[in-house]
Amino acid sequence: MQEKSMPANNTIMKATHVLQLPQEMLTEIIRYLPPAEKNKIRATCKLFKDLVDQPVLWQKSTIILRRINVFNAEFWEVLRKRKITSVEVKEIRLKQWQKLLKIMPGLLDVTVDSLWSEEILHCLQLLTHLQKLHLKICPGLSERSVIREVVHFQHLIHLLLCGITLSGSELIRIASLRNLHVLSLHTVQKALPENVLEYVLFHLPKLRELSLSYILNKEQLLLCLSLPDSHPIPYSPEESPPIAKLQLHTLALRQTGYNLFSERFLDQLSTIHTLTVCYIKDFLLHSVDVFGQVLKNLPNLTELNLAWISNLDRIVNNIPSSVAKLRVIGTKLSNSALSCLSNKSWKLREMDLTLSYGFDEKILKEFPHLFPQLTRLCLSGFLLTDNILLSLAKMEHLQELDVIGGTNLTKEAIQNFHITTNGRVCLLVEQHPMSSKCDCLWST
Numbered sequence: 001m002q003e004k005s006m007p008a009n010n011t012i013m014k015a016t017h018v019l020q021l022p023q024e025m026l027t028e029i030i031r032y033l034p035p036a037e038k039n040k041i042r043a044t045c046k047l048f049k050d051l052v053d054q055p056v057l058w059q060k061s062t063i064i065l066r067r068i069n070v071f072n073a074e075f076w077e078v079l080r081k082r083k084i085t086s087v088e089v090k091e092i093r094l095k096q097w098q099k100l101l102k103i104m105p106g107l108l109d110v111t112v113d114s115l116w117s118e119e120i121l122h123c124l125q126l127l128t129h130l131q132k133l134h135l136k137i138c139p140g141l142s143e144r145s146v147i148r149e150v151v152h153f154q155h156l157i158h159l160l161l162c163g164i165t166l167s168g169s170e171l172i173r174i175a176s177l178r179n180l181h182v183l184s185l186h187t188v189q190k191a192l193p194e195n196v197l198e199y200v201l202f203h204l205p206k207l208r209e210l211s212l213s214y215i216l217n218k219e220q221l222l223l224c225l226s227l228p229d230s231h232p233i234p235y236s237p238e239e240s241p242p243i244a245k246l247q248l249h250t251l252a253l254r255q256t257g258y259n260l261f262s263e264r265f266l267d268q269l270s271t272i273h274t275l276t277v278c279y280i281k282d283f284l285l286h287s288v289d290v291f292g293q294v295l296k297n298l299p300n301l302t303e304l305n306l307a308w309i310s311n312l313d314r315i316v317n318n319i320p321s322s323v324a325k326l327r328v329i330g331t332k333l334s335n336s337a338l339s340c341l342s343n344k345s346w347k348l349r350e351m352d353l354t355l356s357y358g359f360d361e362k363i364l365k366e367f368p369h370l371f372p373q374l375t376r377l378c379l380s381g382f383l384l385t386d387n388i389l390l391s392l393a394k395m396e397h398l399q400e401l402d403v404i405g406g407t408n409l410t411k412e413a414i415q416n417f418h419i420t421t422n423g424r425v426c427l428l429v430e431q432h433p434m435s436s437k438c439d440c441l442w443s444t
Contacts, residue, residue, distance in 0.1 A: 062086040094123075118145045127153075154179065158181060179206055183204065302322055311331070312356075319344070333356055351376070374395060378402035386410055400426045
């Protein structure tokens with residue numbers, strides 16, 4: 001009779017049931033699951049129900065609420081237990097809003113889409129510790145009511161006003177929010193007066209991110225971003241003096257009518273790490289040459305996002321070698337422009353060429369040699385062939401390849417790609433859900 005082999009220490013290894021694992025370990029496993037999978041696990045037993053509802057697993061989550069009246073008491077109790085601090089609501093009624101604030105008084109981050117009532121806006125004052133506020137499309141409210149309610153939140157560090165008509169007389173009140181780190185003004189039709197905007201910016205000492213968008217506006221204004229010589233309103237003894245220089249790290253100019261390229265403007269750009277510029281194609285194209293000169297004056301730039309620039313060839317030589325992340329949307333760029341980019345952007349790790357055109361398959365096949373350090377590449381909208389896909393599989397450091405939209409790839413090519421890369425690269429071939437965050441880059 002043949003004897004069974006035993007472990008050297010004469011112990012028998014027993015299988016461990018998942019419920020016997022330490023709760024700390026189970027919590028870490030659940031942390032990496034998407035919300036839908038968390039809900040499935042939560043429904044299996046009381047242990048997982050309690051584990052999934054731990055506040056530590058929902059600290060960075062935003063709950064998107066539509067049709068609040070359909071939720072029952074159990075739903076609200078779950079939100080209370082998870083201590084949700086970030087919500088996005090749309091077309092909410094006053095009674096529903098009051099109920100939400102009563103159940104979740106600790107909200108720190110609120111996004112309200114399609115706000116029609118001043119009473120709803122006034123209720124926000126109950127959130128005494130609110131830090132992030134995003135108001136998007138408020139057709140039923142006057143600019144005075146919006147701004148005067150907003151300035152009550154002296155703890156606010158992030159303010160985004162999107163789809164709202166603003167004038168200088170009310171906007172200047174934002175200068176009182178001296179804790180602001182992020183300010184986004186995406187207005188409709190009216191461009192902000194230059195002197196008022198400068199006054200606000202130079203009275204926000206902690207401001208690090210600025211985003212401006214003037215939808216439907218095609219005026220050309222000069223954005224100097226220099227310490228104003230005069231002030232829109234007289235100084236008061238209690239008023240803090242303006243700062244001497246902006247300390248912006250991120251600047252986004254989306255669909256603006258600003259001709260931002262003045263000599264005084266350049267002095268405010270030395271601290272910029274991330275720059276986003278989006279021009280509508282039918283105006284301001286003459287500024288591209290000047291924009292190339294601006295790029296030369298950004299020594300700390302690491303991320304550059306360009307959309308609807310007429311031709312990247314005209315500025316590619318001026319892109320700083322410090323750029324590690326480049327996003328070029330809907331822009332013409334030739335094979336020679338990409339070759340030039342590879343010669344100078346040796347720090348480049350991520351590149352997005354969504355909807356861009358002018359280059360061909362020949363240059364794409366050379367990407368493993370031109371951009372060997374890329375970890376992420378997006379070619380969304382390009383008609384990628386099987387041969388190109390297999391060529392891109394040779395990029396040794398690539399971790400994610402996005403070829404969503406317009407692809408002619410076969411299942412065999414996709415399978416061969418995964419085999420060649422040993423499953424190292426995440427290949428995106430299907431449309432992913434759109435983000436709920438405001439992105440006026442695509443607004444019309």
